[in-house]
Amino acid sequence: MTKPQSGRLIGASLGPGDPGLITRHVWELLQRTDAHWAYPVRRKDAESHALQIALRAGLTLPEAHSPLIFPMTHDADILAGYWLRAAETVLTRLHAGQDVLFLVEGDASTYSTFGHLARTVRALDESIVIETIPGVPSFNAVAARVAMPLADTDETVAIIPASYGITMIERLLNDFDTLVLLKVKPLLDDILDLLERRALSANAAFVEKAGTPQERIERDVLQLRGQKVNYLSLLLVRNPDRQRGEMIRGCRKKTSESTEETL
Incomplete structure (x- = not known):
C-alpha cells in the first residue's frame, strides 16, 4: 500500500x-x-x-x-x-x-x-x-486605529516585548523615533513612570485587545497607572525630541560641510 x-x-x-x-x-x-x-x-x-x-x-x-x-x-x-x-x-x-x-x-x-x-x-x-x-501585525493595526504613524520619511522604529526591561526601553527611546512595546502588562506602571519623567506620555497610546469587541484605547496613558490590563496590550510611543535633535544635528553637519567647502 x-x-x-x-x-x-x-x-x-x-x-x-x-x-x-x-x-x-x-x-x-x-x-x-x-x-x-x-x-x-x-x-x-x-x-x-x-x-x-x-x-x-x-x-x-x-x-x-x-x-x-x-x-x-x-x-x-x-x-x-x-x-x-x-x-x-x-x-x-x-x-x-x-x-x-x-x-x-x-x-x-x-x-x-x-x-x-x-x-x-x-x-x-x-x-x-x-x-x-503573512497577516496584519497588532502594531500596524493599532497605529492605524489611533492615527499615529509608525514612521515617516527616514524615521526609525523599534519593536520589542516590554519584558526587556526599563533600562532597555529608555535606551531605545534615545535611539528610535517610534517605540512599540508589546506585552506591557507586567511592567506597565514602571513604563508609565518613565514616560512621565521623559515628558512623553502625551505622545503615547495604549491599546488592549485591538480589533475585538473588548478593544480598549487610552490616549491619556497615565490614567492606566495601578490598573490591571490584558496580556494582549501594547503601547506606541513617539519621541519628538529625538526627531528635533536629529534635524538639528543634520543641519549643523550640512552647515559644517558647506563651510569646509568654502574654505
Whole structure:
C-alpha cells in the first residue's frame, strides 16, 4: 500500500482581532473542508484568541480540530515539552496526508507560537512542507486605529516585548523615533513612570485587545497607572525630541560641510 503524501503545515495569520483584517489568502484556506484546524490555547479548555477571530468572521469550527497548549511560562524545559506534544499531534495529521492550518493571531512571523511549532515539527520530520501566510501585525493595526504613524520619511522604529526591561526601553527611546512595546502588562506602571519623567506620555497610546469587541484605547496613558490590563496590550510611543535633535544635528553637519567647502 502506497504511503500518502504528507500534508503541509500552514501558519494562517488572522490579524490581531478584527475579522475584516483576515487576508483573502487565509480566508480561502479556511473555506476548505479537507484541512485540519489547530490553534493555540494557554491551558486546557481555555479560550483561543486566534480561534475567536475566525469564529467572529462567521466561520464554523470543523468537527475535527486540535487545541494545542502553549503555556504562559519562560521555563525552557516546560515549554519544550509542550512544543513537542503539539508537534506530535500535528504530525499525526500531516503523516496521514492532511494539511494542517495553524490559526495565528496577528502575523505568524512576528512573536508567534507558530515559529516554535514549525521548528519542532521540522526537527521531527524535515520532509514536512511548512508555509507561512503573512497577516496584519497588532502594531500596524493599532497605529492605524489611533492615527499615529509608525514612521515617516527616514524615521526609525523599534519593536520589542516590554519584558526587556526599563533600562532597555529608555535606551531605545534615545535611539528610535517610534517605540512599540508589546506585552506591557507586567511592567506597565514602571513604563508609565518613565514616560512621565521623559515628558512623553502625551505622545503615547495604549491599546488592549485591538480589533475585538473588548478593544480598549487610552490616549491619556497615565490614567492606566495601578490598573490591571490584558496580556494582549501594547503601547506606541513617539519621541519628538529625538526627531528635533536629529534635524538639528543634520543641519549643523550640512552647515559644517558647506563651510569646509568654502574654505
